[in-house]
Amino acid sequence: MREFAQLYQRLDETTKTNDKVLAMRDYFSQASGSDAAYALYFLLGNKLKPSLPTRIIRRAARLGAEVPEWLFEETYQWVGDLAETAAAMVKGRSHGGQESLPDTLPDTLPDTLPDTLPETLSETIAERLLPLLRSASGTQRSTRKSSLSSDRRLEIDEALASTLVELWSRYDLLERFVFNKLLTGNLRVGVSAKLVTKALSQWCGVPSEELSHRMMGEWEPSETFFKQLVAPEYSGSSPAKPYPFCLAHPLPQGYSEENSVVDFLAEWKWDGIRAQLVRRAGRTYLWSRGEELLEGRFPEIELAAEGLPDGLVLDGEVLGYRDGVPLAFTLLQRRIQRRKPGVKLLGEVPVVFIAFDVLEHEGKDLRQEAYEQRRRLLESLDWGVACVGQALRISEVFSFSDWGSLFQKRDTAREHGSEGLMLKHRQGRYDVGRVTGTWWKSKVTPYTVDAVLVYAQRGHGRRAGMFSDYTFALWEEDRLVPFAKAYSGLSDQEIVRVDRWIKENTQKKFGPVHEVLAHLVMELAFENLQESSRHKSGIAVRFPRIVRWREDKQARDADRLEDIRRMLKGKGESG
Amino acid sequence: MFRDLLECTPRGLYCPAGDFYVDPWAHVDHAILTHAHADHARSGSKRYLSAKSSESLLRVRLGQSIDLQTVAYGESLRIKDARVSLHPAGHILGSSQVRIEVAGRVALITGDYKLQSDLTCDAWEPVRCDLMVSESTFGLPVFRWPETRLVVQEMIGWWEENQRQGRTSLLLAYSVGKAQRVLAEIFRVCGVEVASKVAVHGAMLGPNRAYVSAGVALPELPSAASLGGQHDWSQSLVIGPPSSQSTPWMDRFSDPSIAMASGWMAIRGTRRRRNVERGFVLSDHVDWPDLLTAIGQCRPERVWVTHGFSEVVSRYLTESGIAAEVLQTRFAGEESEPTVVEKSEEAS
Ligand SMILES: [Zn+2]
Numbered sequence: 007m008r009e010f011a012q013l014y015q016r017l018d019e020t021t022k023t024n025d026k027v028l029a030m031r032d033y034f035s036q037a038s039g040s041d042a043a044y045a046l047y048f049l050l051g052n053k054l055k056p057s058l059p060t061r062i063i064r065r066a067a068r069l070g071a072e073v074p075e076w077l078f079e080e081t082y083q084w085v086g087d088l089a090e091t092a093a094a095m096v097k098g099r100s101h102g103g104q105e106s107l108p109d110t111l112p113d114t115l116p117d118t119l120p121d122t123l124p125e126t127l128s129e130t131i132a133e134r135l136l137p138l139l140r141s142a143s144g145t146q147r148s149t150r151k152s153s154l155s156s157d158r159r160l161e162i163d164e165a166l167a168s169t170l171v172e173l174w175s176r177y178d179l180l181e182r183f184v185f186n187k188l189l190t191g192n193l194r195v196g197v198s199a200k201l202v203t204k205a206l207s208q209w210c211g212v213p214s215e216e217l218s219h220r221m222m223g224e225w226e227p228s229e230t231f232f233k234q235l236v237a238p239e240y241s242g243s244s245p246a247k248p249y250p251f252c253l254a255h256p257l258p259q260g261y262s263e264e265n266s267v268v269d270f271l272a273e274w275k276w277d278g279i280r281a282q283l284v285r286r287a288g289r290t291y292l293w294s295r296g297e298e299l300l301e302g303r304f305p306e307i308e309l310a311a312e313g314l315p316d317g318l319v320l321d322g323e324v325l326g327y328r329d330g331v332p333l334a335f336t337l338l339q340r341r342i343q344r345r346k347p348g349v350k351l352l353g354e355v356p357v358v359f360i361a362f363d364v365l366e367h368e369g370k371d372l373r374q375e376a377y378e379q380r381r382r383l384l385e386s387l388d389w390g391v392a393c394v395g396q397a398l399r400i401s402e403v404f405s406f407s408d409w410g411s412l413f414q415k416r417d418t419a420r421e422h423g424s425e426g427l428m429l430k431h432r433q434g435r436y437d438v439g440r441v442t443g444t445w446w447k448s449k450v451t452p453y454t455v456d457a458v459l460v461y462a463q464r465g466h467g468r469r470a471g472m473f474s475d476y477t478f479a480l481w482e483e484d485r486l487v488p489f490a491k492a493y494s495g496l497s498d499q500e501i502v503r504v505d506r507w508i509k510e511n512t513q514k515k516f517g518p519v520h521e522v523l524a525h526l527v528m529e530l531a532f533e534n535l536q537e538s539s540r541h542k543s544g545i546a547v548r549f550p551r552i553v554r555w556r557e558d559k560q561a562r563d564a565d566r567l568e569d570i571r572r573m574l575k576g577k578g579e580s581g
Numbered sequence: 582m583f584r585d586l587l588e589c590t591p592r593g594l595y596c597p598a599g600d601f602y603v604d605p606w607a608h609v610d611h612a613i614l615t616h617a618h619a620d621h622a623r624s625g626s627k628r629y630l631s632a633k634s635s636e637s638l639l640r641v642r643l644g645q646s647i648d649l650q651t652v653a654y655g656e657s658l659r660i661k662d663a664r665v666s667l668h669p670a671g672h673i674l675g676s677s678q679v680r681i682e683v684a685g686r687v688a689l690i691t692g693d694y695k696l697q698s699d700l701t702c703d704a705w706e707p708v709r710c711d712l713m714v715s716e717s718t719f720g721l722p723v724f725r726w727p728e729t730r731l732v733v734q735e736m737i738g739w740w741e742e743n744q745r746q747g748r749t750s751l752l753l754a755y756s757v758g759k760a761q762r763v764l765a766e767i768f769r770v771c772g773v774e775v776a777s778k779v780a781v782h783g784a785m786l787g788p789n790r791a792y793v794s795a796g797v798a799l800p801e802l803p804s805a806a807s808l809g810g811q812h813d814w815s816q817s818l819v820i821g822p823p824s825s826q827s828t829p830w831m832d833r834f835s836d837p838s839i840a841m842a843s844g845w846m847a848i849r850g851t852r853r854r855r856n857v858e859r860g861f862v863l864s865d866h867v868d869w870p871d872l873l874t875a876i877g878q879c880r881p882e883r884v885w886v887t888h889g890f891s892e893v894v895s896r897y898l899t900e901s902g903i904a905a906e907v908l909q910t911r912f913a914g915e916e917s918e919p920t921v922v923e924k925s926e927e928a929s
Pocket of ligand 1: 616618621672693
């Protein structure tokens with residue numbers, strides 16, 4: 007626990023990427039496999055489930071600090087962070103800890119310093135955190151079933167709170183803070199998956215790309231998993247794993263000046279769910295880009311895929327599709343939300359998987375081959391008795407001799423139910439995590455980006471009282487840089503949902519402005535953009551508005567500031 | 582109830598029976614100063630009274646020519662109908678609490694104070710009183726200071742790590758009080774031999790000399806500016822005032838690691854707003870538990886709360902059975918704005 011807390015501190019103290027990588031590498035090199043597994047799990051933004059209801063943390067803090075409720079709330083308002091407020095208020099072990107200070111005087115330590123205090127991160131989680139979380143969620147569930155009287159619930163809350171106070175007393179301030187962050191499921195350390203992977207790779211010698219593949223999908227933070235992950239030869243057994251997704255970046259507008267269009271193949275950019283279809287060990291696994299297994303959600307695709315050969319991984323898009331026409335994303339959303347769709351919904355919103363790339367064939371990883379080769383293979387695949395043409399399709403590709411005709415084609419995208427073109431370099435490998443110019447997306451104007459909601463404020467007029475004024479940010483390195491405010495575009499129902507989410511996920515308040523967890527991604531459109539020294543992002547956008555809420559995307563999938571800067575470069579030129 | 586003893590006027594706290602002010606913010610005839618910080622000691626008044634050990638600092642701050650009378654701690658003076666004595670406040674060198682007795686009733690004005698140990702000034706003493714005027718700069722329960730010894734050890738560890746990496750250790754600390762306290766602590770642990778690797782900002786030369794002339798043991802330290810362009814800063818510890826951050830003065834150092842020593846560093850948000858790599862929680866004010874301890878030991882029947890989280894502290898005291906109210910000062914409204922407090926405490 008101590009080492010992990012110190013890692014948190016080191017990451018928190020520096021803004022330098024190299025220092026962060028070094029801090030993580032140092033941690034991995036000294037941690038046991040089971041500790042490293044948990045550390046990795048948290049660094050990647052995963053949380054323990056369920057988190058502890060904040061009312062219990064509040065109660066414990068009041069109990070431990072012996073302060074009345076109003077004083078706790080007043081203090082919390084000022085500090086702006088629940089985990090920190092609680093950690094700082096209560097008494098605990100002396101700051102700095104025992105180990106680092108051999109000359110610590112006995113009277114500075116609580117006289118009940120236990121000999122059984124779990125020292126390591128994994129023990130702390132297994133022996134302290136999880137039991138606490140489990141009993142709390144047990145209460146939660148029974149309360150919902152209303153089999154529990156409110157007196158009884160209060161009693162249990164009280165017991166949980168005193169356990170927490172007892173635990174806090176054994177940790178120093180930093181440990182308490184990190185411990186609370188784990189309890190609330192709110193440990194944001196400000197490092198990207200890319201950086202974490204880099205640090206891990208530097209320590210264990212397995213290349214980053216290989217590591218991110220091994221980490222795809224769901225995994226348990228166990229010693230076994232971690233040892234397999236960092237072993238030179240992968241012995242992991244999950245046949246389900248997809249590959250890290252290759253991402254397209256917005257086409258920089260001056261790009262056409264300096265590059266030849268004949269090097270590219272183009273296809274429609276669909277407005278669906280990016281997914282990989284994995285066929286291994288006689289089974290089908292459909293993965294979303296958010297590394298979520300879409301099992302059962304799209305039975306027609308899974309059924310059609312049964313005819314596909316083993317050892318095959320396809321990259322493509324799940325799309326609502328009826329009578330030869332793609333359906334609007336909002337219709338597809340009805341399918342996303344339904345884990346087991348009924349017959350009626352299946353009829354109303356049928357879906358297809360449009361394959362546009364093949365990443366593995368006969369068990370062989372093809373990602374290093376040229377796109378052109380992979381494409382040729384895709385088109386010559388033996389689809390068996392698969393219902394090609396129904397739930398499985400292959401995307402259509404176009405080639406152009408000049409950029410002008412490409413842009414002309416792009417501008418007809420709407421007629422085809424598409425939002426623009428994807429451009430893929432014929433010689434491009436299936437790359438991950440870099441802007442290499444192998445995949446570009448070129449959307450029909452206006453400009454659009456996927457941005458992360460970072461601040462919210464209550465609106466006025468019709469939406470008074472609801473959080474309806476949003477500030478959005480884009481990534482720069484590992485930071486989110488605010489770049490646009492948008493007020494309109496969501497439906498009233500969506501605003502209600504977003505409003506509720508904001509209330510539950512406010513991290514900090516600056517007067518009326520709520521800083522929220524970086525989690526919600528929305529697609530923004532705007533008319534124009536220009537350089538601006540007045541904006542932190544260096545860019546001012548005109549008439550930004552929300553096109554839609556991208557519930558299929560995670561914060562880390564949002565666009566980067568450099569993407570928008572690239573749009574700026576060469577603005578006004580054709581395309 | 583305390584009419585002859587103390588009242589709050591537009592010029593500051595005033596004792597009618599003795600016809601003098603305590604830390605007035607306007608020019609007056611007779612001012613008693615609790616300590617030399619800029620928001621307590623202002624120039625322009627005719628006559629001043631302070632603790633003997635405050636003299637050297639006050640003359641550095643307000644000029645050599647001020648009309649200043651000094652008294653030893655505990656020495657009792659009659660000023661008109663009031664009996665006045667000064668008692669150590671433990672805040673910085675020469676800081677006092679002012680005890681005023683009129684017709685058997687006692688008021689105590691704490692000025693800024695702390696209960697933690699400090700090598701550079703006399704320790705705070707409890708004074709029994711009927712009315713206590715207490716500061717509340719850190720009057721929220723999240724402020725609980727770690728032991729000074731541990732913070733200093735952390736600070737030295739930071740300096741050592743920077744030396745290994747060839748980075749200058751630049752520590753931001755208020756020029757009057759905090760800087761000298763930090764230096765004294767470091768030399769106590771590391772020995773004065775390390776003084777050759779320590780430099781200060783020019784603004785600290787005067788206060789440092791004032792401390793030495795008042796009998797505080799500090800080695801002679803050069804200003805960073807006096808060390809010239811060729812100086813090797815890779816092993817250095819440099820103390821600068823918070824206001825020196827991001828000024829050209831900083832350009833001379835090699836890849837400095839910037840840290841700050843302040844009570845505000847206890848909160849992550851204020852630390853981040855300050856934009857420093859490290860925050861050391863070291864304050865010259867009382868934290869929450871010490872504030873309550875001090876009030877408990879002075880046993881006032883009424884508390885006037887000022888400078889800081891006055892509303893919160895006075896409500897808490899009232900609910901705990903101690904009559905308390907907020908003293909409206911010129912600095913009202915600074916509760917939620919630590920930077921204001923920082924500035925007001927900073928040497929000008
Ligand atoms: Zn002061």
